[in-house]
Amino acid sequence: MYNKGLKAYASVGVSNQVVTADPYRVIQMLLQGALDKMAYAKGAIERKDFAAKAENLTKSVAIVNALQDALDMDVKAEVTNNLFDLYSxxxxxxxxxxxxxxxxxLEETMFVLRQIKEGWDAIPVSARxxxxxxxxERQAAGA
Structure with missing residues (x-):
């Protein structure tokens, strides 16, 4: 998942922070990046700047796609399936x-993503x- 997250993050044009970030932080940055692009798209719609709207919505979709692709579907957890459905x-x-x-x-969509981010942000360090x-351990067993 970590490598997929890194590649996905790089593909949507983010800062060098991703190189030194742990997987938790990468997902955190992706979530914030998607929210930022949605906010820019909202402003563009209000200004009737449809080129900027399209650009920012396209980037938002790419980021959410990256988040969805980064899910480890081999882990048969309800939360994984729920996140996949929410991202869809x-x-x-x-x-x-x-x-x-x-x-x-758009505001309702941002609310859903904000809820996901707040849940992600609340994960205790010990759980991470x-x-x-x-x-x-799973990667070592598969290698």
């Missing part, structure tokens, strides 16, 4: 916003470390 919903909503310029729909340890 967000992508669908952003596609609709791109067509109909519906700011309310345990997750990294388990991932390393």
């Amino acid at each position: 919903f967000i992508i669908d909503q952003l596609t609709d916003v791109s067509v109909d310029n519906d700011i309310t729909k 470390e345990e997750g990294l340890r388990m991932q390393a």
Whole structure:
């Protein structure tokens, strides 16, 4: 997941922070990046700057796609499936916003992603470390 997250993050044009970030921080930066691009798209819609709207919505979709692709679907956890479905919903909503310029729909979509980010931000350090340890063990067993 970490390498997929790094590649995804690099593909959507982010800062050099990603090189030194742990997997938790990479996902945190992706979530914030998607929210930032959605906020820019909202402002562009309000200004009727449809080129900027399209650019920022496209980047938002790319980031959310990267988040979805980074999910470890081999882990048969309910949370993984729920996140996959939420990311699919967000992508669908952003596609609709791109067509109909519906700011309310965009705000609702941002709310959903903000809830995911708040949950991610609240993960205790001990749980993050345990997750990294388990991932390393799975990778070592598969190697």
